[in-house]
Amino acid sequence: MTEKTVRLMGEVLAERQRQDDKWGRQDHDLTVWLTVLAEEVGEVAQAILAERRGVQGGEARAALRASRAGLRAELIQVAAVATPTAEWLDEHTCQECGCTDEAGCEAGCWWTEPGLCSQCDPRL
Ligand SMILES: [Zn+2]
Numbered sequence: 001m002t003e004k005t006v007r008l009m010g011e012v013l014a015e016r017q018r019q020d021d022k023w024g025r026q027d028h029d030l031t032v033w034l035t036v037l038a039e040e041v042g043e044v045a046q047a048i049l050a051e052r053r054g055v056q057g058g059e060a061r062a063a064l065r066a067s068r069a070g071l072r073a074e075l076i077q078v079a080a081v082a083t084p085t086a087e088w089l090d091e092h093t094c095q096e097c098g099c100t101d102e103a104g105c106e107a108g109c110w111w112t113e114p115g116l117c118s119q120c121d122p123r124l
Pocket residue numbers: 094095096097098099116117118119120
């Protein structure tokens with residue numbers, strides 16, 4: 001990891017904040033999170049192809065720079081969408097026993113707080 005990596009992570013955080021400000025806190029299930037992530041990855045693919053077409057078409061240097069900047073921004077967005085997906089996973093997995101929404105404790109359980117099920121909550 002370099003200083004550039006740290007700077008990039010700052011950009012990812014800023015993008016994540018921008019998304020939170022725009023959409024509010026999102027509580028999708030995993031299927032929707034994957035769909036949102038796939039949409040962002042698709043935009044990366046689109047940007048790569050657009051750049052390639054620009055190079056092949058002899059596009060001006062300034063246009064190529066702009067399309068590369070767009071590609072970079074899309075990559076930052078992929079990372080920024082991946083982070084709330086991982087957060088969602090943490091909140092929907094008991095950090096004590098590992099049970100999930102789909103595979104709860106045998107005796108039955110519910111979330112007493114994000115990442116903690118009723119079987120593992122010492123307050124119950
Ligand atoms: Zn548990």
